[in-house]
Structure formats: structure tokens, C-alpha cells
Amino acid sequence: MKIVCAPDSFKGSVTAAEAAAAMADGAAEVFGGAEIHQLPFADGGEGTLEALLSVWEQQAEEVEVVDAIGRKTTARYGVSPDGRTAIIEAAEANGLPQVSDVELQPLRADTYGVGLIAQHVLQTPEVEEILLCIGGSATTDGGTGILRALGVQFQDESGEQVAPGGEGLGEIAQITLDNLNPRATEVRWKIAVDVDNPLTGPRGAAAVFGPQKGAGEAEIETLDAGLGALAEALAATTGADAEDYRKAEGYGAAGGLPVSLVSLLGAEVLPGSAMVAETVGLAETLADADLVFTGEGRLDSQSLGGKVVDAVASRSPENATVVVIAGAVQLSPAETRAAGISAAFSIAPGAATLSELQENSAELIQHTAAQVCGALKAAGLH
Known part of the structure; x- marks a missing residue:
């Protein structure tokens, strides 16, 4: 099984590299024998x-x-x-x-x-x-x-x-x-x-x-x-x-x-x-991936206009499961599916302030990735 973790940074919380590592750690808790790739990503802006x-x-x-x-x-x-x-x-x-x-x-x-x-x-x-x-x-x-x-x-x-x-x-x-x-x-x-x-x-x-x-x-x-x-x-x-x-x-x-x-x-x-995707070889890394994690601080309509989430989803294999992990999810399930995203999850475990989420972002990203992988494994993804 091949898993790729290619998130943007979560502004004010964790860098793209830290987010990718957290997603990889969460995936490894469930799919310990998987081939897991960490690919910190960005859209040419800050980070x-x-x-x-x-x-x-x-x-x-x-x-x-x-x-x-x-x-x-x-x-x-x-x-x-x-x-x-x-x-x-x-x-x-x-x-x-x-x-x-x-x-x-x-x-x-x-x-x-x-x-x-x-x-x-x-x-x-x-x-x-x-x-x-x-x-x-x-x-x-x-x-x-x-x-x-x-x-x-x-x-x-x-x-x-x-x-x-x-x-x-x-x-x-x-x-x-x-x-x-x-x-x-x-x-x-x-x-x-x-x-x-x-x-x-x-x-x-x-x-x-x-x-x-x-x-x-x-x-x-x-x-x-x-x-x-x-x-x-x-x-x-x-x-x-x-x-x-x-x-x-x-x-x-x-x-x-x-x-x-x-x-x-x-x-x-x-x-x-597009420039960053070409530079880091995003398409090559995503080739044959079974599960793709991406994410950012907030998933909203702007995320689908050439930003990191859009770039990753559009380059993922057609049969791959593409999951977004974000600080906040402001798109409907229909909107995410239309964008080629299988599902999107917020890292918030319940009522929490922004500062609380930012302080514990890496741990929450890891836990969310592990929960997603647990559900996928139970549904038959191996």
C-alpha cells in the first residue's frame, strides 16, 4: 500500500514539513507496513x-x-x-x-x-x-x-x-x-x-x-x-x-x-x-498512490482555485482515496467530492479556541490521520 502525505503549512501552527510528518505518523499507527511518502507542499506563497x-x-x-x-x-x-x-x-x-x-x-x-x-x-x-x-x-x-x-x-x-x-x-x-x-x-x-x-x-x-x-x-x-x-x-x-x-x-x-x-x-x-509541483516531482510521487493526505489551515472555496489542496487532488490517481485534514472545513461534502476529494476532516476534537488548536496542531493532525486510516482499514482498504 502506498500513502502520500502532501499538505500545505497550517498558518500560525505547523510548517508543511511538520504537518506531513504528523500525517505520516498517524497513518503508520494503522498501516505500519505501508510505503509512506512525506512531501511538504506549498503554493508559491509564504512557506x-x-x-x-x-x-x-x-x-x-x-x-x-x-x-x-x-x-x-x-x-x-x-x-x-x-x-x-x-x-x-x-x-x-x-x-x-x-x-x-x-x-x-x-x-x-x-x-x-x-x-x-x-x-x-x-x-x-x-x-x-x-x-x-x-x-x-x-x-x-x-x-x-x-x-x-x-x-x-x-x-x-x-x-x-x-x-x-x-x-x-x-x-x-x-x-x-x-x-x-x-x-x-x-x-x-x-x-x-x-x-x-x-x-x-x-x-x-x-x-x-x-x-x-x-x-x-x-x-x-x-x-x-x-x-x-x-x-x-x-x-x-x-x-x-x-x-x-x-x-x-x-x-x-x-x-x-x-x-x-x-x-x-x-x-x-x-x-x-504548478511551479512547486514541478519542482518537487509531485505527479511522480503521487503515481500509484492508494491513499493521499493533504491539508491546510482552512479548507474553503479558495482552496479549490489552484492552491495546495487543489493541486494535490487534481494530480492524484483516479482510484486513489484523497483525504483533506484541515483546521476548519468550510466546504460541503458535495463540494469536496466535486473537487476530487474523497472526504475532509477538521482536527478539532470538539469545542476549542483557535489558540488551542494552534498549540496542539501536530498532535491533532496525527490523531485525525490515524482515525481516518482506522475507518478506511475497517472498510477494507489495505
């Missing part, structure tokens, strides 16, 4: 770095960078065992938590620190691919900070460098690539996104995500206009159509971060769960 490091059995590397407003900080990144693939979680440098101690600065905040991580990674000649996960950002600079750290110059009409962050985007008249780190165009870039918002407009980066980064109405207008101007400048540099940059799905993620990397570095934008 993806830790999940991949766990799968790769690698330790995080650390580098001195700056946060979204230029203060010195330390960021982590990871490299695969063969040294060919690096993973950067952008929020390690430009994330909202890093600047939560001060008033948000939506016009000033930039991605330069993320570029410093990339610059460091590119010093390793073995690296052929960079996986960039971009959720949780405090920035709306169209990725220009990353490119500045890699040597690109964004200049105004007089040839002077424009101000960093979103406030300088509208002044860009010329983009100079003479000093771009040549390794930046030699490696493959894959950018994980979990939204389909375009760069500009009412569903764009500034309008939709600007408020959570501290932008008021006037600042949103400035940022949106600036991102539009950036699209024009990038198009003039590459010979592309600026409208394509403004309207492409996903380019509005993380303050428009993808647009500069796609246009100047040839980056590929991918749904985060």
Missing part, C-alpha cells in the same frame, strides 16, 4: 522556501540585504542539492512583516533587497534556474528595485537616476542595460503568482493591493500611472507592445514585480502550485 528546503533536505543560506525601505536585514534563500536551482522568497526582503514596526511607505518601498538576494545567488556558477516566490510584499515598484540591484539603470529625461520605489516610475524615460549582470539573462527565472490581476487599471497592482501596503487614493493614482509609464518604457526598450505588459494576467502580483523581469530577463510567470 514555500521552507517546504522546498525540507523536500531537498537542505539548510537555508543567509545573506545581508535591505528591507523594503532600505534598512539592513538578513534574508534566507535555498539551493537544491545539485546546486542548479535556487529559491528566493521575496518577502524575506520586501515583505510587509519586515516593515510592520513603522508607518507604511507605499511610494518609497522597493524591491532592491530582493535583487541583492538574486545578485548573491548569481555568484554561484552552478545555479541555472531561480524560482522566485513573490507573495506578501510591501512594494509597488514593478520589480525595478530588483533590476537596479542587478545593474539596470532607470533614468529620467535628463539621464539622472529616478527615485527608487513607486514614486519614480512615472519619470522613467530611458532604461539602460549596459551594466546588467550577464548571469541574470543566462539563468531561467520562474515567478510564482497566485493572482491573475493585470499590471494597471481597476484590477491592477495599485488599485487592488495598494491599500494593504498603505496607499491612499492619491497614492494609488500615482502608482497606477507610474506602472503604466513603466510599461511604456519597457516596451520601448524591448520592442514589445506596452498594452501587453499592462493587461497580461498575473503581472499585477506583488506590486507589478513580474513585468520588469519578464520583459528584460525573459522570466516565466506560473501559478505557484
Whole structure:
């Protein structure tokens, strides 16, 4: 019998690796002789770095960078065992938590620190691919900070460098690539996104995500206009159509971060769960599985839109039993079955507060997995 445990993290409780281990321990209590695989998973957002490091059995590397407003900080990144693939979680440098101690600065905040991580990674000649996960950002600079750290110059009409962050985007008249780190165009870039918002407009980066980064109405207008101007400048540099940059799905993620990397570095934008699935070999691990456990903190309608649970369920063998274990289950049995999920169970043993569930999550996940396996064994699954 083959069992695969491929959960997301339970936010605020356990990492994906800890959840996978708990599910495996619960399954082993009942199916002791089974072939049990632990595959911590993520959707390209928070926790993806830790999940991949766990799968790769690698330790995080650390580098001195700056946060979204230029203060010195330390960021982590990871490299695969063969040294060919690096993973950067952008929020390690430009994330909202890093600047939560001060008033948000939506016009000033930039991605330069993320570029410093990339610059460091590119010093390793073995690296052929960079996986960039971009959720949780405090920035709306169209990725220009990353490119500045890699040597690109964004200049105004007089040839002077424009101000960093979103406030300088509208002044860009010329983009100079003479000093771009040549390794930046030699490696493959894959950018994980979990939204389909375009760069500009009412569903764009500034309008939709600007408020959570501290932008008021006037600042949103400035940022949106600036991102539009950036699209024009990038198009003039590459010979592309600026409208394509403004309207492409996903380019509005993380303050428009993808647009500069796609246009100047040839980056590929991918749904985060698909990128992680390919990287960890999810389909290969799931092949011939009899029982598949997955899960997350809360199973709801968003879980079925390309998130971890959806990615695992859609790639599981047709005859496999797919079980979701979650902190809370907010889908009906009919909804779960329609999504290819056999059943979903909450870890709550009864009335409990969120803090109580979080404190005992690993034990509760293990107990729930064991209960599920007990029922399946009694029903004839061996």
C-alpha cells in the first residue's frame, strides 16, 4: 500500500514539513507496513522556501540585504542539492512583516533587497534556474528595485537616476542595460503568482493591493500611472507592445514585480502550485498512490482555485482515496467530492479556541490521520 502525505503549512501552527510528518505518523499507527511518502507542499506563497528546503533536505543560506525601505536585514534563500536551482522568497526582503514596526511607505518601498538576494545567488556558477516566490510584499515598484540591484539603470529625461520605489516610475524615460549582470539573462527565472490581476487599471497592482501596503487614493493614482509609464518604457526598450505588459494576467502580483523581469530577463510567470509541483516531482510521487493526505489551515472555496489542496487532488490517481485534514472545513461534502476529494476532516476534537488548536496542531493532525486510516482499514482498504 502506498500513502502520500502532501499538505500545505497550517498558518500560525505547523510548517508543511511538520504537518506531513504528523500525517505520516498517524497513518503508520494503522498501516505500519505501508510505503509512506512525506512531501511538504506549498503554493508559491509564504512557506514555500521552507517546504522546498525540507523536500531537498537542505539548510537555508543567509545573506545581508535591505528591507523594503532600505534598512539592513538578513534574508534566507535555498539551493537544491545539485546546486542548479535556487529559491528566493521575496518577502524575506520586501515583505510587509519586515516593515510592520513603522508607518507604511507605499511610494518609497522597493524591491532592491530582493535583487541583492538574486545578485548573491548569481555568484554561484552552478545555479541555472531561480524560482522566485513573490507573495506578501510591501512594494509597488514593478520589480525595478530588483533590476537596479542587478545593474539596470532607470533614468529620467535628463539621464539622472529616478527615485527608487513607486514614486519614480512615472519619470522613467530611458532604461539602460549596459551594466546588467550577464548571469541574470543566462539563468531561467520562474515567478510564482497566485493572482491573475493585470499590471494597471481597476484590477491592477495599485488599485487592488495598494491599500494593504498603505496607499491612499492619491497614492494609488500615482502608482497606477507610474506602472503604466513603466510599461511604456519597457516596451520601448524591448520592442514589445506596452498594452501587453499592462493587461497580461498575473503581472499585477506583488506590486507589478513580474513585468520588469519578464520583459528584460525573459522570466516565466506560473501559478505557484504548478511551479512547486514541478519542482518537487509531485505527479511522480503521487503515481500509484492508494491513499493521499493533504491539508491546510482552512479548507474553503479558495482552496479549490489552484492552491495546495487543489493541486494535490487534481494530480492524484483516479482510484486513489484523497483525504483533506484541515483546521476548519468550510466546504460541503458535495463540494469536496466535486473537487476530487474523497472526504475532509477538521482536527478539532470538539469545542476549542483557535489558540488551542494552534498549540496542539501536530498532535491533532496525527490523531485525525490515524482515525481516518482506522475507518478506511475497517472498510477494507489495505
